[in-house]
Amino acid sequence: MGAASGPALDYTLECAGCHRADGAGTPGSVPALRDSVARFLAVPGGREYLARVPGVAQAPLDDAALAAVLGWLLVEFDRAHVPAGFVAYTAEEVGRLRKQPLLDVEAVRKLLVEAWER
Amino acid sequence: MSQRQWIDLLAERGARSLARRTSRRSLLARLGAAIVGATAFPLLPVARAAEGDGRLPPPSDDGLNAELGDPTHCTYWRHCAIDGFLCACCGGSQNACPPGTEMSPVTWIGTCRHPGDGKDYIISYNDCCGQALCMRCRCTRTEGEKPVYYTSKNNDLLWCFGTKSRAVHCSVAVVLGVATKR
Numbered sequence: 001m002g003a004a005s006g007p008a009l010d011y012t013l014e015c016a017g018c019h020r021a022d023g024a025g026t027p028g029s030v031p032a033l034r035d036s037v038a039r040f041l042a043v044p045g046g047r048e049y050l051a052r053v054p055g056v057a058q059a060p061l062d063d064a065a066l067a068a069v070l071g072w073l074l075v076e077f078d079r080a081h082v083p084a085g086f087v088a089y090t091a092e093e094v095g096r097l098r099k100q101p102l103l104d105v106e107a108v109r110k111l112l113v114e115a116w117e118r
Numbered sequence: 119m120s121q122r123q124w125i126d127l128l129a130e131r132g133a134r135s136l137a138r139r140t141s142r143r144s145l146l147a148r149l150g151a152a153i154v155g156a157t158a159f160p161l162l163p164v165a166r167a168a169e170g171d172g173r174l175p176p177p178s179d180d181g182l183n184a185e186l187g188d189p190t191h192c193t194y195w196r197h198c199a200i201d202g203f204l205c206a207c208c209g210g211s212q213n214a215c216p217p218g219t220e221m222s223p224v225t226w227i228g229t230c231r232h233p234g235d236g237k238d239y240i241i242s243y244n245d246c247c248g249q250a251l252c253m254r255c256r257c258t259r260t261e262g263e264k265p266v267y268y269t270s271k272n273n274d275l276l277w278c279f280g281t282k283s284r285a286v287h288c289s290v291a292v293v294l295g296v297a298t299k300r
Binding site: 003004005009012013014016017018020021026027028029030055 | 224225228240294298
C-alpha cells in the first residue's frame, strides 16, 4: 500500500475514481489515459484540450496543483508519446485555459484523435 | 353461451391444439437448447471483452497494521463517507464484494482518518453491482462529500458504471494508500 503526496495524491483523490489508479479508464464509460494521453500534445489544439477538458478544468485544485498533476500524469501514463522538447504546463497557462469551457467535448476530442491517427 | 363457458371453450381449444402440434420431446429439446444457449453466452466476444482488463486489482490492506472497529457498523472508521448498504453485512467484507456481484471499476475516492494512528487513508467507495439492494446495514455518512451537481464527489449516486449490471447491491470501502500530504 503506497503513500501518496503532491500530484500523485491529487490524481488519486480527484481523477483516479474514474480514470483508475493505473490510468486504464473503463472502456465505454471513461477514456483511458494510459498509452494515449500524451498523443494530444502532438496535434494542434491538443495541449489546450488537455487543460480545458471538464475533468481537468473543473478539478477542485488550484492552478499550480492542476499544472503539476497534468505534467505528472503525462509522464506517468504515457511517457512514450511525450514529444521531445515538451514544455511543462505552468500555473498561468492552466489558469487561462481552464476558464475557456469546451462546449462540445466529444466532438473536439474526436477531431483531435482523428488528427493524430492521420 | 355465457361468457365464462366461452372462455373455457377457448382455453380448451387452445390447449388441445397445442398438444396436437407439439410433443413433450420437442419441449425438452427446446428447453435443452435454451439452457445450452444460455451457458454459451458468456463465451461471446462482447462478454469476454467486458471481463478483460476492466477489473480492479484485488484490494490489499497490506500495511494497514492498526485495524480498529467493526466493518458491519456504520461508525467503522473507513465508512466516513459511505452511502449505501455495507457489504460486510451482505456476504462480502469492507473491501470485497459478495459472491455473485461485480465491483464497479468507476468509483469515488476520499479520505478517512484512522482513529488509531491518526493518519488519513485514501478510501475508494466502490459499489458492488449485479443484485438487488441488500437492505442490511444501511449507512449514510458524508465526510468530504459534495453536492450532487459535483458528481465525482457525491455518494447519493449509484456508482455501477462499467459493470455488466447497473443494479447496486452494497458498497465497500477499500484502502488505497495513505495521504501523507495534500
